[in-house]
Amino acid sequence: MATSPYTIVTLKNGKEKPGRIHHPWVFSGAVERLNRAPGSGELVEVQEHNGTFVAYGYYNPKSQIVARLLTWNQDERINDEWWIRRLSESIARRADLLNNGTTDAVRLVHAEADGLPGLVVDKFADLLVLQAQTAGIDRVKQLVTKHLQSNFNPTCILERTDPHARSLEGLPPARGPLEGPNPPMQITIEEHGRRFLVDVLRGQKTGFYLDQRENRRVVGTYAKDCDVLDCFAYTGGFTVHAMVNGAKTITSIESSAPAVQLMRKNIDLNCGSKKPITLICDNVFERLRLFRDEGRQFDVV
Numbered sequence: 001m002a003t004s005p006y007t008i009v010t011l012k013n014g015k016e017k018p019g020r021i022h023h024p025w026v027f028s029g030a031v032e033r034l035n036r037a038p039g040s041g042e043l044v045e046v047q048e049h050n051g052t053f054v055a056y057g058y059y060n061p062k063s064q065i066v067a068r069l070l071t072w073n074q075d076e077r078i079n080d081e082w083w084i085r086r087l088s089e090s091i092a093r094r095a096d097l098l099n100n101g102t103t104d105a106v107r108l109v110h111a112e113a114d115g116l117p118g119l120v121v122d123k124f125a126d127l128l129v130l131q132a133q134t135a136g137i138d139r140v141k142q143l144v145t146k147h148l149q150s151n152f153n154p155t156c157i158l159e160r161t162d163p164h165a166r167s168l169e170g171l172p173p174a175r176g177p178l179e180g181p182n183p184p185m186q187i188t189i190e191e192h193g194r195r196f197l198v199d200v201l202r203g204q205k206t207g208f209y210l211d212q213r214e215n216r217r218v219v220g221t222y223a224k225d226c227d228v229l230d231c232f233a234y235t236g237g238f239t240v241h242a243m244v245n246g247a248k249t250i251t252s253i254e255s256s257a258p259a260v261q262l263m264r265k266n267i268d269l270n271c272g273s274k275k276p277i278t279l280i281c282d283n284v285f286e287r288l289r290l291f292r293d294e295g296r297q298f299d300v301v
Helices: 080-092 095-099 135-139 141-152 163-168 210-221 237-244 257-271 284-294
Strands: 007-011 025-027 031-034 043-047 053-059 065-071 105-110 119-124 127-132 156-160 175-179 187-191 194-198 227-230 249-254 277-281
Touching: 007 053, 043 065, 053 135, 080 105, 080 141, 105 187, 105 210, 119 141, 127 141, 135 141, 141 156, 141 175, 194 237, 194 257, 210 237, 227 237, 237 249, 237 257, 249 257, 249 284, 257 277
Parallel strands: 007 043, 127 156, 227 249, 249 277
Antiparallel strands: 007 031, 025 065, 043 053, 053 065, 105 119, 119 127, 156 175, 187 194
């Protein structure tokens, strides 16, 4: 048997099933032993109790998820070319969305869903936002940044990783440009013919909930002549799509005052200021209890 180039992580007997069915996480309690102590983010080979190969991944002794699996192909080697190939495949999956004119804001990399656990990359117009949430991704962050720069030539690649997520990996906070100058406080994106201002520096997550793109469009088709209630409205994505599709009234609730301010700007940008939209900065659950007591009703929630 060929000697593995990586540290060997041997699983406890009976703990191999998640890895066998391609679950990408190995928890600390599933590990029986290591043949040597790997560094944070170092590549490892995961084996069953009897020495049978399971997968290659990267290790972090400081995390409860001690290994995140990258490939179940024993013949593959995880090197710079591998990372670039996996990243390129992820971007290629979004080719139609990038080129069909629907939007200029797209999630290019979605962590485990793209076989790149710990890495998120969002494209907002000519700016990219990157999240390096794990020690393994932190090790290849500069390689990823260089590839993104050469492919998209963005005005900026901004790192905006949640500090709590990095703390769970034993990593320090990381926020700021990886390439290019500091971005403006707000940038404009397009989605299904509508424009939205995005705060990439202070907004929630990476600035905008790109995964709700189609939901926003679909909800708009139900809104004509309806009284609409938009809960957790954030910066008004659902509100705008409902209003431009002919909602009779809209009540939008959001607890974040900066988000409400940006929502007002997005409404003005798409709908004009004289629309039957009520913006409420409040805790959604408390406000819903008040609406219940008042007997308020809505057609679309």
